[in-house]
Amino acid sequence: MNRKFRVPAGMLKPVHRILDAAFGVGVLLVLYFYFWPQPFAGKSPQIALLIVTTTVLILSNFQMVGVYKDWASSDIVSECNRIILGVFFVFATMLMLGYFFKVSSLYSRRVILLWLFIWPAVICSERFLVKKIFFKWLLDNGGSTSVVIAGTGKIGASLADWISDNPWAGMRVEGFFDPEDSHCGGSSFCLGSIDELPKYVKNNNIQLVYLALPMREEPLLNKLLHGLEDSTAQVFFFPDMSLFKHLMGGDVARVAGQTAIVLRSSPFAGVSGVLKRSEDLILGFLILLAIFPVMLLIALGLKLTSKGPVFFKQWRYGLEGEPFQIFKFRTMKVLEDGYDFVPATENDARITRFGSFLRKNSLDELPQFLNVLKGNMSVVGPRPHAVKMNEEYRRLVSGYMLRHISKPGITGLAQINGYKGEVHNDEDMKKRISYDIEYLQNWSVFLDLEIIVKTIFKFAWRQ
Incomplete structure (x- = not known):
């Protein structure tokens, strides 16, 4: 070129x-x-x-x-x-x-x-x-880095699509090399068989080589690396990780002098953890200042409409599965604050009239901003489940406990997509967990802000 x-x-x-x-x-x-x-x-x-x-x-x-x-x-x-x-x-x-x-x-x-x-x-x-x-x-204008891709499967195609959709990467795909034959399934971007790749890279001054090949192709990988030693190209290996459907991390780490691929890690480790905690402290403090008058009115309403304390604490699983006590406004005539309790259902006789209004509009959750400042919850994250519910569903839903690699949140991706409150069947819980995992895989400050805004408009004052 x-x-x-x-x-x-x-x-x-x-x-x-x-x-x-x-x-x-x-x-x-x-x-x-x-x-x-x-x-x-x-x-x-x-x-x-x-x-x-x-x-x-x-x-x-x-x-x-x-x-x-x-x-x-x-x-x-x-x-x-x-x-x-x-x-x-x-x-x-x-x-x-x-x-x-x-x-x-x-x-x-x-x-x-x-x-x-x-x-x-x-x-x-x-x-x-x-x-x-x-x-x-x-x-x-031709100021791009040239890339060739070894492999014509889904990973190779997705790499080419990403490069095409993201011009800021400054890369241009020259074509593919087929590990099976020299036809690449009839693709016009086919440059030949994979055995021809090293010669093409050397003769055409290719800067990047992406190897989108199965992990089992170790002999072929060694052959390619040996052939590419006579070039200055950078080589990246993209193994097929589809069997790790709950992959979280994907980075490379050095442990005991050995190289490891991080298949699963918390998205809030290191600098990201500092950013997440800073976000929680700033947003939690500002939101508490804004809602303090509302909380005072709710406390007064609870005292005037039913007997019992304004707040109650209930055990939940938090970060790394450690139990903690979550703060809520009391919405029932009873005060079930142990590990075992009967979850509320629609038209539950234990719920007071004022408590029903609070639950319907998610106002009973407001004291949880105290948990955020305390450090055992985040503003956004997987919603905490009761200890009894955790023990039941961790055996039924694959990947259930992955949600506990982060602090639980007051709201989350599952909640803005309609999966909150009472669980009617196992499919509801599976869908909720899939959203929790999706959140952890794609976390960013902007995603948190998007979830907060959607929570306000979807749940606050909902009749």
Whole structure:
């Protein structure tokens, strides 16, 4: 293929480091001059200190949280998650430095808080434009990385489709090599049999080779790797993992000096866990402030309409299957707070009239934001089930206990898709668990925000 030019992959990261710092400092200064011009006017030393400190913190914290790791091939959602986490660390570091050096009074809290929301939105928008528009233009003008795929099955086809749909990856598929014969099932993208792949890669300066082959093809893999040693191509192996239908992770780890493929791991390990906990603390605190008057009215209503406490605690399974006590508004005449209890059903005589209103509108769940701040629940995650229900369904539903590799949530993907409350049959539970697993496999901050918004519009005040 005739390439007009190629942007070296190594250039993109330094360029984005410069742009991220420039956007951060630029947005901050614009906000200052627009919202707080008088106190900041004529204070050149303070402005210089702000610029230098902000630049250093952006470069160091963004590097620390992995914003520039695998930039070209990462998706926008994952990158924005890392950007948000980096912004949080920059903000936290600025607060600590301001407190330690006693200079926080020189700067506007309102401006800093506005910056905290506007700056990451600007950066994520820039990433979207670059990856959706610039890379498409780059691809159309021959500035792409050439890829060949060994294997014509579902995995090979899905790789080609992803590259076609995601131009920001900066890749172009030259064609396929068939492990069976040289016809590739009649595909026009067929370049020959798999034995011809090493020669083609060497003669055509191919940068990437994707091996989409079964794991059992070890002799063929060894043969290909040996043949590709006389080229500079990078080689990626995509084994058929379809038998691992509940795969969570898929990363590569080093354990005891050995390489391991992570088949299952918590999506909230490491940096993602810090981001998830930060999200829970910020959202949990803000939501509690907003709903506090409503909770006071509910507490008053409970006291006026029935005897008994306002709250009750009930045992649930939480992270890693550890039991914890969940907070709820009392909705029944009885107080069943042990491990064994009879789940509520439609028209249950134990439910009070006011309790029925609370349950119907999901208002009995509001005290669980206290669990979020306490740390044994998240705002979004698989809903916690009663201990007795867990013990029953873990034997009936495949993958049931996978939901416990994360903290349980007040709402979740299953709930916004209609699987909440009473379980009528095993199929209801299987569908609920499939949504829980789907959430854990695809978690992002943006997915959490989407679920929260849909929860508000689908469940709040539902009659």
